[in-house]
Amino acid sequence: MASFVALGIFTGLIYSMVALGYTLVYGVLKLINFAHSEVLMSGGFAGYFFLHVAMKTTTASTSERVLILIGAIVASGLAGAIVATAIERFAYRPLRRRNAPKLTYLISAIGASYFLLNFAGKEFGRNPTATAQPITSNVSISVLGAQISAFDLVLLGVTAVLFYAVNTLVSHSKVGRSIRAVAQDAETASLMGVNVNSTIASTFAIGGFMGGVAGLFIGMSTTVDYNMGFTPALLAFTAAVLGGIGNIRGAMAGGVVLGICMYVPIYWLHQPYLEPVIGFAILVLVLMIRPTGLFGESLGRSA
Amino acid sequence: MSEPSRLKRLRLDGDDLRLALTCFAGGVLLALMTGPEGNITDPTYSFRNALFSSHVWGFLIFGVLLAMASVYRRKVRMGVVSRNRETPRRTIRVTMTSVIASPSWPLRVATAVVALLAALLIADFTGPFVAHKFSVHVMLHQLVYTRTYGYVFIIFWLLNTVRVNLTPRSNRGVPSILTTTSAKLVAGAVGGFFFALCADSWLPPRFSFAYFTFTGNSDRAFLSHWTTYLWMLAGLFVGLRAVRAERTKSKMDLVSRWKRPHVKVTADTRFALYGAALFVAVEAPKFLSPFWQQSLFTQIGIYCLLAVGLNVVVGFAGLLDLGYVAFYALGAYTNAYFTGALPIHPPFLLNAFFSIPIAILVCMIAGVILGLPTLRLRGDYLAIVTLGFGEIVYVLASNLNNVTDGAGGTGTSGSFSMHIFGIHWALAGQAIGDDLNFYYLLLAFLVPIIFLFYSLNNSKVGRSWAAIREDEVAAASLGINSLKYKVMAFAIGASTSGVGGVLASAKLGALFPSDFALQVSILVLVLVIFGGMGSIMGVLIGAAFVGWFTQFLIFHSFIDYQDADKFMYLGAILILTMIFRPQGMLPSKRRLREFHDSEAGLGSADAMGAAAEGPLS
Numbered sequence: 078m079a080s081f082v083a084l085g086i087f088t089g090l091i092y093s094m095v096a097l098g099y100t101l102v103y104g105v106l107k108l109i110n111f112a113h114s115e116v117l118m119s120g121g122f123a124g125y126f127f128l129h130v131a132m133k134t135t136t137a138s139t140s141e142r143v144l145i146l147i148g149a150i151v152a153s154g155l156a157g158a159i160v161a162t163a164i165e166r167f168a169y170r171p172l173r174r175r176n177a178p179k180l181t182y183l184i185s186a187i188g189a190s191y192f193l194l195n196f197a198g199k200e201f202g203r204n205p206t207a208t209a210q211p212i213t214s215n216v217s218i219s220v221l222g223a224q225i226s227a228f229d230l231v232l233l234g235v236t237a238v239l240f241y242a243v244n245t246l247v248s249h250s251k252v253g254r255s256i257r258a259v260a261q262d263a264e265t266a267s268l269m270g271v272n273v274n275s276t277i278a279s280t281f282a283i284g285g286f287m288g289g290v291a292g293l294f295i296g297m298s299t300t301v302d303y304n305m306g307f308t309p310a311l312l313a314f315t316a317a318v319l320g321g322i323g324n325i326r327g328a329m330a331g332g333v334v335l336g337i338c339m340y341v342p343i344y345w346l347h348q349p350y351l352e353p354v355i356g357f358a359i360l361v362l363v364l365m366i367r368p369t370g371l372f373g374e375s376l377g378r379s380a
Numbered sequence: 381m382s383e384p385s386r387l388k389r390l391r392l393d394g395d396d397l398r399l400a401l402t403c404f405a406g407g408v409l410l411a412l413m414t415g416p417e418g419n420i421t422d423p424t425y426s427f428r429n430a431l432f433s434s435h436v437w438g439f440l441i442f443g444v445l446l447a448m449a450s451v452y453r454r455k456v457r458m459g460v461v462s463r464n465r466e467t468p469r470r471t472i473r474v475t476m477t478s479v480i481a482s483p484s485w486p487l488r489v490a491t492a493v494v495a496l497l498a499a500l501l502i503a504d505f506t507g508p509f510v511a512h513k514f515s516v517h518v519m520l521h522q523l524v525y526t527r528t529y530g531y532v533f534i535i536f537w538l539l540n541t542v543r544v545n546l547t548p549r550s551n552r553g554v555p556s557i558l559t560t561t562s563a564k565l566v567a568g569a570v571g572g573f574f575f576a577l578c579a580d581s582w583l584p585p586r587f588s589f590a591y592f593t594f595t596g597n598s599d600r601a602f603l604s605h606w607t608t609y610l611w612m613l614a615g616l617f618v619g620l621r622a623v624r625a626e627r628t629k630s631k632m633d634l635v636s637r638w639k640r641p642h643v644k645v646t647a648d649t650r651f652a653l654y655g656a657a658l659f660v661a662v663e664a665p666k667f668l669s670p671f672w673q674q675s676l677f678t679q680i681g682i683y684c685l686l687a688v689g690l691n692v693v694v695g696f697a698g699l700l701d702l703g704y705v706a707f708y709a710l711g712a713y714t715n716a717y718f719t720g721a722l723p724i725h726p727p728f729l730l731n732a733f734f735s736i737p738i739a740i741l742v743c744m745i746a747g748v749i750l751g752l753p754t755l756r757l758r759g760d761y762l763a764i765v766t767l768g769f770g771e772i773v774y775v776l777a778s779n780l781n782n783v784t785d786g787a788g789g790t791g792t793s794g795s796f797s798m799h800i801f802g803i804h805w806a807l808a809g810q811a812i813g814d815d816l817n818f819y820y821l822l823l824a825f826l827v828p829i830i831f832l833f834y835s836l837n838n839s840k841v842g843r844s845w846a847a848i849r850e851d852e853v854a855a856a857s858l859g860i861n862s863l864k865y866k867v868m869a870f871a872i873g874a875s876t877s878g879v880g881g882v883l884a885s886a887k888l889g890a891l892f893p894s895d896f897a898l899q900v901s902i903l904v905l906v907l908v909i910f911g912g913m914g915s916i917m918g919v920l921i922g923a924a925f926v927g928w929f930t931q932f933l934i935f936h937s938f939i940d941y942q943d944a945d946k947f948m949y950l951g952a953i954l955i956l957t958m959i960f961r962p963q964g965m966l967p968s969k970r971r972l973r974e975f976h977d978s979e980a981g982l983g984s985a986d987a988m989g990a991a992a993e994g995p996l997s
Contacts, residue, residue, distance in 0.1 A: 108760065109760050109761075109763070109764055111763070111764075111767075167955070168955055168958075171959045172958060172959065175979050176978070176979050176980075176981060177958075177962060177975075177978070177979060178698075178962075178974075178975070178978045178984050178985040178986045178988070179759070179760065179984070179986055179988040180694075180698055180699075180700060180759075180985065180986030180988060181958045181962045181986075182958075183700050183760055183763055183988075184700065184905070184909055184954055184958050185954060185955050185958035185959065187702065187902065187905070187951075187954060188950075188951045188952065188953070188954025188955035188956075188957075188958065189951065189955055190951070191899075191902055191947050191948070191950060191951030191954070192948055192951030192952050192954075192955065193951075194947070194948075194951070195944065195945060195946075195947045195948035195951065196412075196413065196948050198944060198945075198948075199413070199417055199418060199942070199944075199945055199948060200412060200418045201418045201419075202417065202418045202419045203417075203944065307771070307898075308771065311764070311767065311768055311771060314764055315768075348779075350775060350779045353768075353771060353772065353775055354772050354775060354776065356768075357768040357769065357771070357772045360764075360765065360768060361750075361753060361754075361765065364753055364754055364757060364761060364765065365753040368756075368757050368761075
């Protein structure tokens with residue numbers, strides 16, 4: 078039981094990183110970014126290639142492994158940021174310039190998602206492959222009967238650092254101020270001298286960085302695959318709605334709560350494939366009972 | 381205007397470079413897209429392979445040419461290069477004769493050499509794909525093929541056209557007798573002929589006489605293809621148009637001669653058109669080759685049915701349903717259950733005809749259960765909830781082994797049969813000879829459904845959908861219960877998909893969860909979006925075109941095409957359609973106007989807002 082809760086928490090951390098991307102974009106554009114799953118996928122592939130190259134040439138001393146891990150995090154985050162910005166540039170901005178109806182954004186995002194997904198499938202092959210592991214330590218600590226591995230601890234640390242960074246960025250920096258301004262009222266913000274286009278692009282980039290890092294961790298814990306982003310992104314969207322979409326702290330909490338809610342029932346059901354089914358049921362329940370999520374939805378107020 | 385000053389003005393600025401880079405990147409992307417399938421365990425495999433195969437160079441050259449052309453066009457638009465300073469635009473007419481008769485022979489030779497090289501490259505990369513074939517030997521081998529010469533002539537023609545345009549008129553020395561009517565006609569026909577040389581090898585053999593008479597290399601028997609004559613005829617027609625246009629202009633009668641008269645389509649005409657379409661739909665398939673019969677009957681027919689159903693959700697109501705295939709799966713598994721193909725047994729076995737109403741009911745209930753909580757909220761929640769639902773149905777179908785037989789597939793589901801009043805008619809499932817029967821069965825469902833939806837769209841319900849799309853708040857203030865109509869559209873779409881599922885299950889026999897993956901939803905979405913959301917005829921034509929195109933790509937692979945790549949191209953179609961023509965290829969008038977209005981800030985063109993609250997009456 079405790080191990081399932083721990084599993085839920087650590088999977089939830091990954092979801093909350095992804096959910097952040099949904100939440101930021103939703104806050105700014107009032108749109109669900111359907112192509113976010115491909116940000117995950119690109120982060121996973123970037124991490125795979127980085128580790129593939131770096132682990133080949135190194136004979137694994139601890140400090141080198143730490144450096145490689147940091148490099149992989151940066152590489153996958155950057156890949157995610159680049160892909161997210163490209164999605165904004167090619168699938169959203171031409172429509173935004175034209176003041177197109179919302180339906181067209183969703184369709185073009187779905188198109189972008191499918192294009193990137195199958196493009197990766199074509200360029201890198203369609204079979205799942207395991208990533209090289211920079212974290213080989215077998216150290217694990219036992220908390221209330223749950224075994225927490227070194228991988229989980231690294232994940233926890235990385236998530237904490239990234240969330241702290243993003244939170245600070247959004248609430249205390251100039252970019253963050255313009256993001257919040259655009260989220261509240263894009264037109265007024267542009268009158269006040271905020272460059273709306275570059276603000277939206279940087280929002281995508283921040284969300285994309287988090288998504289890319291999440292992709293790296295998904296790749297390290299399971300396999301890398303052209304279709305790896307789909308289910309986690311769907312569940313992460315659930316997490317974002319659970320925490321209140323548009324709410325940064327809500328996204329973090331939503332991911333963890335979702336993770337626990339998903340894995341605890343599996344403890345009784347013994348059917349791991351039910352994970353997305355439970356997540357989906359939670360999504361529908363949240364939408365029925367409390368569509369504003371646990372913590373309310375506003376980027377402007379709560380960040 | 382002298383040459384140097386023109387060149388001086390042709391200075392490139394940042395925007396030009398950006399444009400050029402974009403075009404070049406487009407070429408690179410095309411090259412990567414059409415390159416060989418990759419291999420993840422050797423990550424550099426596909427890039428390396430792609431860079432050393434000839435078609436990549438072809439696409440790179442294409443990218444460079446595209447960049448040059450677009451920069452040039454931009455310059456012309458901005459007025460930096462004025463083509464018409466001394467010789468007004470309309471006096472420049474480049475015909476075959478003026479090109480061939482232009483005086484400077486060294487330039488002509490140089491042009492011909494460039495044309496030859498370019499043609500060899502193009503011929504090389506439009507030929508069958510072979511990795512690592514960019515070699516002199518292989519390129520020279522292209523000299524054997526007739527279409528290479530077609531390319532040579534076309535490129536020569538284009539290059540000379542540009543050159544003649546740039547040369548001052550006095551130097552051109554065009555013999556006057558050759559610019560006459562006959563010269564234009566000949567030029568048109570010859571152009572058509574050369575195009576035929578190139579196009580021949582792309583066309584499916586089905587469209588050539590060689591299909592009946594020859595069994596050789598069609599590339600060398602091009603004169604036996606009726607397409608050759610067709611293209612020559614088209615060229616002749618173009619020449620004729622040019623002559624007539626000139627005559628019209630010379631008469632200075634610019635008013636109404638070539639203006640298309642306004643054709644009023646009366647109800648009678650429309651009825652006759654529909655009758656003709658139905659006649660073609662019934663009769664034409666009998667004359668197709670077995671391959672196209674099969675792909676038409678098993679795929680395009682079902683696509684049409686699904687697309688018409690999704691059109692109600694996306695086109696009529698302005699919602700986005702990404703889990704459309706889930707209802708298709710529900711319908712298919714309902715039929716499998718009631719015909720005893722699943723491990724769980726039904727209380728009584730049914731003919732597939734009788735599982736249709738049950739499937740409609742099941743899908744409608746599922747649609748209402750999904751739609752009711754979701755559509756109360758913002759419209760985009762429906763998209764993601766349906767996406768999730770599609771995935772859930774897929775996961776359950778693959779894993780619930782004791783209900784659906786899991787990924788291994790079900791037993792053979794029962795099929796359609798009729799034995800009433802002495803009429804005996806049955807569909808034996810997978811037998812290929814049954815394709816025609818299945819097609820007519822499909823048609824028997826499709827035609828009433830089309831009429832039903834058409835009249836639904838013209839009824840109070842359709843008007844309510846339009847009102848909700850265009851201004852939800854105003855619609856609500858006039859007493860339209862938008863939640864009710866949105867749920868209605870969603871449930872109607874779902875049940876159509878369910879009917880499609882029952883029909884498909886009878887044809888497929890055993891059901892595999894992979895037949896119901898999310899990709900099918902996206903495919904149907906592409907059919908609707910590409911054809912034109914909201915217009916039934918557009919959606920049908922979109923379905924026919926995309927269905928044909930995906931089959932076409934498999935057998936005419938001048939690119940390395942795997943079936944799974946289909947979705948890459950379909951995704952690109954979605955983005956491009958949304959950017960350049962969101963109303964689709966054959967839009968409905970009302971939808972078109974809505975898109976324009978919405979872009980001008982008047983109303984919306986979708987139902988993505990929160991539904992006005994109200995009891996579901």
